Amino acid sequence: MDGVKVDFIAVGGSRNPAAADWDTNGSGLLAFGAGNNIAIWNPSDLNYKGITDLLAGHTDVVNVVKFLPTTGSSKIRILSGSADKTIRLWESSFDAPLQFQELETISAHVSSINCIAIVPGFHGFASGSADGTIKIWRFTEENASVGEVDLVQTIELRPKYIPLALSLAVLHDSSILLAAAGTKSTIQVYVSSSDQFTQVASLSGHEGWIRSLAFVSETDDERGDLILASASQDKYIRLWRIHEGEELPAISSAASDPALGLLGRSLSNKAHRFQTASSKYSITFEALLLGHEDWIYTAAWRKWHGKLQLLSASADNSLAVWESDPQSGVWVCIARLGEVSAQKGATTATGSTGGFWIGLWSPSGDSVASLGRTGSWRLWKREDSSDMWSQQVAVTGHTKEVKSLTWSKNGDYLLTTSSDQTTRLFAEWKRDDGSRSWHEFSRPQIHGYDLNCIDTISDTQFISGADEKLLRVFDEPSAVAKLLARLCKIQRSAEISLPDAANIPVLGLSNKAIQAIEEHEVLEDNKRDEREAPDPASVVHKSTLDLDHPPLEDHLARHMLWPEREKLYGHGYEISAVAASHDGSIIATACRASSIDHAVIRLYETKDWRELKPPLKSHSLTVHNLRFSPDDEYLLSVGRDRQWTIFQRDKDDQSTYRQAAMEPKGHSRMILDCTWAPLMTDAKVFATAGRDKKINLWRLGQNNATNYHTITSSSAVTAIDFLPDEVDGCIVLAYATEEGALAICAFSSSTPFLKEDAFEKAISPSSTVSRLNWRPRRHGEDGANSHLAVASDDGSVRLYDVPIKNWLKPSIEALGDW
Template sequence: MTENKSINVQRIFIGSGCNRIVNNVSWGACGLISFGSQNAVSIFSPQTAKILTTLPDHKVSVNCTHWLPNTKFAFKATGWEKHYLLSGDAEGVIILWEFTLAENKWKYVSQLPKSHKKGVTCITAIVTSQNDAIFASTSSDCVVNVWKIDLPAFGGDCTVTCLDTISVGLKPMVTLSLAELPGSTTNLILAMGGLDNKIHLYRGETKGQFVRACELKGHTDWIRSLDFSLPVTINEEPHNLLLVSSSQDKGIRIWKMALIDSIPNSSKTKAENTLAYYIKGPIFTPGSFSYQVSLESYIIGHEDWVYSVEWHPPSLTESGSCFQPQSILSASIDKTMMIWQPERTTGIWVNVVSVGELSHSALGFYGGHWSPNGDSILAHGYGGSFHLWKNVGTGFDNWKPQKVPSGHFGSVTDIAWERFGEHLISVSHDQTSRIFASWIEGDHGTWYEIARPQVHGHDINCLAMINGKGNYRYVSGADEKVGRVFEAPLSFLKTLNHATSHLHDDLQADVQVLGANMSALGLSQKPIYAQALSETRDRSGNEGFDTLESIPDAVPSVLTEPPIEEQLAWHTLWPESHKLYGHGNELFSLCCDHQGKLVASSCKAQSMSVAEIWLWEVGSWKTVGRLQSHSLTVTRMEFSHDDKYLLAVSRDRHLSLFSIDRAEGSDEISYQLITRQEAHKRIVWACSWNPSGHQFATGSRDKTVKIWEVQKEQSCVQQLITLPAFKSSVTALSWTASHTNDGVLAIGMETGLIELWGLSLNKSEPKANLLIQFDPFMCHVSSVNRLAWRNTEKNDESNDMQLASCGADHCVRIFKVSFI
């Protein structure tokens, strides 16, 4: 890595959502939570509600993650210096990672040699001793692999060996669970369930092959989740093993595997009262032990598919023995998560805690997980969101929602800073726009998502912040051919006062709109006025009708602390003030000039007439220009910092430069094409102006970055320098002024890597030198879509700058760049 020691880069924020897939999340014994975010493995801390890092190396979407040890074996992991993480992706690749607690460092260990042919759907593991673990993986290729892993918890190398490969026929398994059989430390039981509605049990040994033991029938739809308890002790001897299963038939079943010796004839009368007496299950005999499987209980309570079930994690008692509470956590697509426990007198399992997601955009939970000590529960939902509840009651249950990280669950296509850098807005193919800001907590600020201005019905491709004076506004463009203008409501401005400690009273004076509401069957976000809201509340006391036409009104609220998912999705919408009609295809790029008077837009195009750039007048939103130059999609546009020029680059490999003239004393503008010339050999993806001159940079799929200068006298553009060729396509550029020479150029690539280059543009000898390559563990793990330097005019004395980036890995990242 080439590095200039006078520059230091820190990652200060990652915003990202969770892949919408079952088995994607795992809570480790170390207290950290792992999840897949597109092809990155993300790690977040529930204590700080921050994503700490992302792990690269997966080439496709991550389907599942699993900690070694996870919360179930936290009691065995006391004193461990190293923890391990398994991650499986949509191509069948499984990667093993090592995490050193003391140094807080991650290390890529290995890719498993015998990968699956199709996507991995589930990974399960048990820790058999301080240095050994067994794990199994299943895939859409109808194969289950069982592995043994030697864990050097106190140093040394990690080794993985494949114990067995099990072919499961034509219908793949989607969930697995492993356990040690009671009465033996070498006999294992593997449960698998999937598309044939049956639970298949395989028995095996820690060193040998697995053979079919029996099948359990009862569920009438796909099996979605399985989880073994630890062996239940009777008279201090492990005798029973419990298995909980959930299905798309909305039911949860508890199965008991008992040593046959533990059911003496004398207890037959006692057994008559149990369900097991009426439903005698199969018997299997691994080695010298025999076990009978019976249905212990059948739980009904959810109204839709139950995607996950999990036993309460065991804990160590004061005497040093292991105790596991009889408690099950279930998560369903019906938007609820429930805790079930047996009644003391009857033994019937009942629901003791129920929590859920109330947002209008919610479509249920894909999984639920216990914390290591069982005082918190976590769910991940359809919207890529996390929901965390903690039991804060003493002596009684009192589950309260907690802060969690949030972010997009689709490719993030564009970002833009507010003109003073107070907050960052992003748009994505997940059909939302989101605002991130540093929320002042004590002496420092922590970045959170503080608003979700737009929830849309189309993938959003681009945005532009309106830079002029007045209320915060932005324009977004989606796959629907229409530009939409949004204005900040009063509730957002007041929330910003709490977040940044900067008063925005000058903006609030003229704002009458309190928030926005989504129409029932449309895409428009209607304004909610302060006066109308109070009238609605007065009338709503008499009428309680709920029809398709009258969905519940949002209640815009001023947030005094960082919001949770329900508040973001429902109460932080911005009203839409205008629609910009004119383009014939999906909008692709937007930009605004620095005075906040003009917005330029372009759309996907395959002809010169469709590829024209439209100019819109801010305020009246009239069309004031249609600029023709390119024959294919204009991929990026940017106004020069004095607003005299508009630069455009295109898929047709050319760049265009237009002069923009404003008549003094009037709002009329005139424009003229100065030059159109071939810039690169492949698609030109990015461009950026020098903040303090008429030089600009272009970046292309041909892996080059070129620096150009406008020659006013000749009315042309001259190439100054070509940077050395990069290893992959250049997809994003952002140029900022710095304290030395002609600024710093941030370059983002298709591989996700980011580099900073220092520029010195002397006419006699222009130069560019590499300042720093960002650590791959800091960067995106797929294409960088946009880079943007934060405007720091309010704090010019500092040598620190901030760079925001967004990418196809669903992440928004903010870096702190320090010049020492």
């Protein structure tokens, strides 16, 4: 379909230390694994467009992403490795940096790809896999323009260990040095000879798995020493010096200095010697970097004003910048970024919620980016004038399947919910200069169960259902309301009284309302036992909530929760569907079921949050979705039993619904979704979609409904939604499939089918679409373009700008001529 644009993509990063890279060849792009896809982001973009593309091709989680050196070339190339056992080569050009094409798929490994190493000067790369091998590859063509690569060597490591980290370096005589490590505490060093690598050293000293290796040249002199940094799960970083010549470097004797006492004697200073065709070298232990309190996942070098600096990322929720003291030569931490110890909470030993998995230098060296355990990125920029690091706006997103989404009643913001056990609020940041961009502005619910469904009750209230058999209702706090008003120009009614903020008590699942106080205030709590330590999360200062930019990950995880209003009980199994009436007075819910007793639809009124009994019985298996008609007169349900049912509201008792129509064989296989068309004068129209690859359109009569049109798809139809308003007398339906394909159809009053068009595959999700939702038309909009929000099992939330009027215009004109 022509003219469709992707306005926004939200997706979280893969939690693998090698799953991201920042291009140093001039494009400024940062690529990272996001589930089965590769996300492309430009962190230095002043317009904050965020993720601009998702490269689809891998069939399992992407573990490794590396930009290939392309000095002097007009191409941008990426190597990616995945749990699907393949390595893929992608290419784009500087003229069109967001149009990557897959050049080649390499399938020589027989297990998950864990690491890839590249280096300028080596016309190839090394790959390490869970199959216990390292494979050495060389490009067939000098410029690798056709993407062909040849396997030149396989190094067997099993049963010794599985490689998790690789690094390559070029020696001055053009020999290549390879360091490899992984599920063992030693580092294997190989050197190339006649295009084959031979092991020359085994470096011991670490006491845990080694997660990252990085070579760097100490000076710009081509005959200068190399330094190898190794980061381990033993919480330490070790530095190793590779020196040319028979004599050992003077600094290597530092470890035997008696001033170091017992620590010095425990550090091995053994020299490992090897030689290439023309030179002799030694490898000696250089330094031990202490300071992290948990596993260290990545280590990355940069040269800054003639100095070497090392960036490390750890599960202790911190990044550290290390530098050698010019006087003593001792390596010290000169900057620490992230979270202070008192706030970080649990770590790896208890299944932590925090931790930094990746740390990257920017190409210019004045910024660092880090991926946290929540799948969100943090970005820091160094200010030369103050020598301080300030955190910048970065990208966030879900890390698992996005199960449902819904717009607020007036379309101001989008709520999404996922199997990653979070609910997220996305809205448009509107700046004074007229520029706009979408961001996550709140994380209303951080839960202990997978979240399955969500709907908005009003502009300040929503309800969600999870695997815990009950539903929870949340109210918008004033902190979020003020932030949305200030940055997104979303105004709220002055009459609504909102709580300040919310937090989750220790060992709790319910968000509790808390009070925001001034910096100098102390929250009175006369009832608290003095022997109990105060919960720092129970208090938030107003200044913390007063932001002039979208919330950073620290704010989202701690201060942007919504307090819980109510719990709704009654179901015996996991919640599968929820719907709120358009007037916000009735909630309809259903749960997973294998019998008619549990496949009931329960109704709740929102005034006193009472269940309206008896529950509605019709289905015999799980109800997949529920939808109220635009006027709330009817409630439509579809389910696993292939049946749809319509319940009609009692004219005298507005809280009572009774069965009005039913079709026990609405589809030949289970029905997955349903939707109502905008109200029309002649009849009410609704649609159902099923695993039988069909969408059936139904016209509701007095006591039944007739199927007046069927749309056939190439795969199971998993999500459908009608545009809430007519466009030039036509109704528009969007649908999506199990394979991620998206399409829209149009119907007019004079013909049951007018037009159908599919979205380009390049901008469509790579996996099953779980929910579609058109954005309600807001005041002042002409309806020329419409926004379609899409939730997918590939972990992404996508927002499309669809030119509905231009798309319909030729067909409507042709219909008029006819």
